Amino acid sequence: MSLPRFGPHNDPGPDFAALLRLTGTGPETGSLGASAQHPQAPPEIPHGTTCVAVRYDSGVVMAGDRRATAGHLISNHRIEKVFPADRHSGVAIAGAAGPSAEMVRLFQLQLEHYEKVEGTPISLEGKANQLGQMVRANLPSAMQGLVVVPIFAGFDTAASRGRIFEYDVTGGRYEERDHAATGSGSLHADTVVKLGYRTSMARNAAVDLVLDALYVASDADSATGGPDPVRDVFPVVAVIDAGGYVRLDDAELRRRTERLLRRHRSRREGDEAGAS
């Protein structure tokens, strides 16, 4: 590989996606999978589903279940849908698994590339806009069935608080004040979050809330996977605060999941005891 050099007239600047286009090494715009010859994407490709994000008093919590489905089959029990975007932000993605993973990889590189070339990171708002442009670029594929709908969340170091952004398939970017959800189980998950949300929640309360939301979503949506203590599969949960992106380890998730299940059981037994 030779050194990529450009003149002032065609220099891509800090834009990694533009660099890929100029050097001809990247995927063609808007055709991460589908093409004109295949007007409809096959229905049986893996899809990832439910992700939620909740703001708490010193940052944001993001979580995603671990199931990927292809048609009526479960294609993966341990897929991951929540990723660090950079030190102070994360991205959670629902939709066609292949294009989602590719978009995350490109997004991570885009942020790091900018930071290295310019010597300073992009603002949180700027990162959110960048992701919006990538979702927009995927629109032709989305029209053919390869939909990718992310949530972007992070700690705004300038404003010293957590912020959450939602997207639609056209790249429309909407900042949410407190919480967001995406994917097929998002309706159920979002309801749980809405009912349990308190302003200025503590970190632990927010983590328990997202675990509960994904548990309830998995109860009603076949494409959302519940926690599986037998095989040690728990949702991916990440906490982002001033200290940066931290993914919770399985030990903590197991403890919290077991407590969550106990709470659900005792509530149910309490109800039955009260009814009789």
Added chain:
Amino acid sequence: MTMPFYAPPEQVMKDKADYARKGIARGRSLVAFRYDGGIAIVAENTSATLRKVSEIYDRIAFAGVGRYNEFDQLRIAGVRHADLKGFAFSREDVDARSLANAYAQSLGQVFTHEMKPMEVEILVAEIGLDADGRGDQLFHILYDGTVVDEDDWVVLGGETEEISERFEEALPDAPRSLADGVRAAVAALAGPERTLTAESLEAAVLDRGNDRRAFRRLTDDEVAAILTG
């Protein structure tokens, strides 16, 4: 028909090399060395924003002396080279040697084919994966594309002979601590007549203890603490 004056190729090359060396000698020098936790680079630089030392990739750093706009162009090209390679293959496939070769090719091309050679000297440093620093690499690349694989430490810029002499004398044997190395580097850069303060220095490390991205800049306060300590 007019004939251009004849100049022997030896003379042309010598003139170009002299020109490049003169340009490089006008700027301030820098020193890089291995310490027990990784590789450190210390440069004399009065600007707090125009950097001489920068991050290229997870375990690779770049440093340049000479004309700022020229080595900064090379720095950006290096970031592009590394990020493209990491994207096309995998992160672990990005290495300093291939980057150093790409730089050498590019600098050699400019030196032989263009009117004006680049007035720069650059360093590509990489820390290895072994905890004992066996995989550490320092590539020193000259304005004409010459690559030198340095073993333990290197001086870039003008007056390299004097600075090297002073540095070799002051530098403790490996394994050495970061603080000892930085003090030796600053003393070597300053020379007997001057003292350099933290504000006129730029220092950064590739730290084996860091996460994926090993590169970290030392703040002025950190450097000042080392110099007074």
